[in-house]
Ligand SMILES: Cc1ncc(C[n+]2csc(CCOP(=O)(O)OP(=O)(O)O)c2C)c(N)n1
C-alpha cells in the first residue's frame with residue numbers, strides 16, 4: 347500500500363503534535379520524553395481499526411493514546427495525577443493509558459509487561475476469530491527481558507495476530523544497545539522464534555507505517571506475528587533532567603541530521619503536497635494545542651481523596667453470571 | 671449428588687463452565703490429549719473441547735500468565751494451568767505487578783477474570799510441594815483459593831471461573847486422587863471469601879487449610895475422646911479471608927490453633943492471627959498456637975518431609991497448649 351497525499355498529511359499532523367508533546371512535556375518533572383522517536387510511535391499506532399487493541403511502549407505513550415481518541419488535556423492531567431485524570435489520579439498517566447481507547451499501558455513500573463500481556467490480547471482476537479490484530483511496542487532494552495522471548499515464542503507457536511515493534515533508540519537509560527544486544531539487530535532475534543524479523547528506518551514515519559501495516563495484514567489474515575526493529579534515537583534525556591552526557595556528540599549530530607519531522611517536511615515539500623507555510627501553520631496549531639492542554643491540566647484540581655477507594659480492591663460479580 | 675475425587679470435581683466444574691460460557695478456555699503445558707495435564711489435572715478436557723479451547727503451550731510461565739491476562743481483559747475467561755505452585759515465581763511480574771492492580775488503578779476500566787490453577791503440597795509427586803502462598807497472598811487484588819475436599823473444590827472452581835478478578839486456585843496433591851466424596855451434580859458456586867465450619871465445637875477453634883483440614887479432623891476425633899470439643903474452620907479462600915467467621919468462633923472458644931502447610935514466617939494466616947488478637951485480645955485471655963512448616967527449604971526424604979510438616983501429634987500438642995490456659 348503506497349500512502350496517498352491525505353495519509354501523508356495526516357502523518358505530518360500527528361508527527362508534529364507528537365513532537366510538541368514530547369518537547370513541552372519534557373519540561374515537566376519526571377517525564378520520559380522521546381524527542382526524536384516520534385516517527386516510530388506515529389507510524390506504529392496510526393490507522394489501527396476501531397475494534398483493535400494496542401499496547402504502546404511507555405516512551406511516546408501519550409501520542410499513541412491520543413491518536414486512538416484519548417483527550418489531550420485529560421491525558422496530560424493523568425500525567426500530573428490531577429482529579430481530571432482518566433483514573434482520578436490512581437495511576438501515573440505518563441506510562442499508563444486509558445483502556446477505554448483499547449490502549450494498554452503499564453500498571454506497574456516493571457518493563458516488559460504490556461508487550462507480554464498484548465500477546466494475550468492477540469490470543470483473544472484469535473479466539474473470537476474476528477480478524478482483528480494487535481500492535482505493541484517496547485524499547486530495545488526491554489527486548490532483553492526473559493518475558494519478551496517467552497511472549498514472542500508463544501505468539502509464534504500459536505500463530506497469534508500481533509505485531510511487535512521495537513522502538514529501538516539505541517539506549518536503555520545509559521546502557522548502549524551495542525553492549526546489551528549481541529545480534530546486530532533486534533530483528534535478528536526473530537530467527538529464534540521462526541517469525542519474520544524486519545528492520546526499518548525508525549526516523550521515516552512512512553516506512554514505519556508501511557512496515558506495520560504489512561505486518562498487520564499478515565496478522566489479520568492468520569499468518570502470525572512479526573517483529574519489527576525500528577531504528578531511532580533518543581534526543582531527549584531518559585527522563586526530565588537527564589542531560590545525555592553518555593551520548594557521543596558525533597552520534598547525536600548524525601541523528602539530528604536524520605530528524606523525522608524535518609525528513610517528512612522535506613518529502614512533503616519536494617512532492618508538492620504541502621508548502622512550508624502550510625506546514626508551519628500546522629506546527630503552530632499543534633504547539634498551541636499542546637500548550638493549552640498543559641495549561642488546562644495545570645489549572646485542574648489535585649486528586650480528590652474520594653478516589654482513594656480502600657474498598658475498590660475487586661471487580662464485583664456480574665449478578666447474572668454469579669447466579670447462573 | 672454424585673461421587674467424585676478432588677481431581678474429578680475440579681475438572682467437572684471446568685466442564686460445566688465451558689459448556690455454559692464459550693469465552694472460557696484453558697492454556698497449559700501438556701494439557702492436551704496425550705498427557706492430559708500433570709496428575710491428570712485436565713483429564714477429558716481436550717477430547718471434549720479440542721485444541722482451540724484446550725491450548726498446549728511451551729514452557730513459558732511468564733508468557734502464559736501474560737497471555738491469560740491479555741485475553742481476560744479483552745473479554746475472555748482464561749484458565750491458565752501453571753503446572754505446579756512452585757513455578758508461581760515466574761508469574762509474579764505480570765500477575766502481581768499488573769493484573770492485581772488493574773481494576774483499582776484503572777478506576778474500574780479493566781477487570782481481569784483469570785484463573786491460575788496450580789498443584790501444590792506434599793503428596794505422591796515427591797516434589798513440587800512448595801506453594802509460595804505467602805508471596806502471592808501478600809499482594810492486594812489477587813484472590814487465593816485452597817479447597818480441602820471434592821465438594822469445595824468443585825464449588826470454588828465454579829466461583830473462581832465466574833469471578834471477575836485474578837484467582838489463584840491451589841490443588842493439593844496429597845488429597846488429589848483421594849477417596850470419592852459427595853459433590854453436587856450440577857454447578858453450584860461456593861462464594862469466594864466464605865469460610866466453612868467443618869466441625870462445631872466449644873473449647874478450641876482450629877483454623878486449617880488444604881490437606882491440614884483432614885489432619886485437624888483426625889486430631890479433633892482424638893481430642894473429643896479426652897473431652898475437648900474442637901471447632902474446625904476452613905477459610906477455603908485465603909484471600910479474601912472470612913475473618914468474621916473466625917472471629918465468631920474464637921469469640922466463643924477463646925482459644926485458637928492455626929494449622930497450615932505453609933512456612934511459619936510469612937504464612938498469610940499469621941496476619942489473620944494478628945487480626946484476631948487485635949479484635950478480641952483485650953477481652954481476656956486468648957491463648958494462640960500455630961502449627962506450620964518448619965522454616966527451612968522443604969526436605970526431600972520421606973521421614974524428613976513428614977517431620978518438617980504438621981502431623982497429628984503437633985496439632986494435638988498445640989491444642990493441649992492452649993487448653994491448659996483457663997478461660
Ligand atoms: C524490569 C525493569 N527493569 C528495570 C527498569 C528500570 N528502567 C526504566 S526505563 C529503563 C530503560 C529501558 O530501556 P528501553 O527498553 O530501551 O526503553 P527506552 O527507555 O530506551 O525507551 C530501565 C532500565 C524497569 N522499569 N523495569
Ligand SMILES: [Mg+2]
Pocket residue numbers: 485486487513514515516517518519
Ligand atoms: Mg531504548
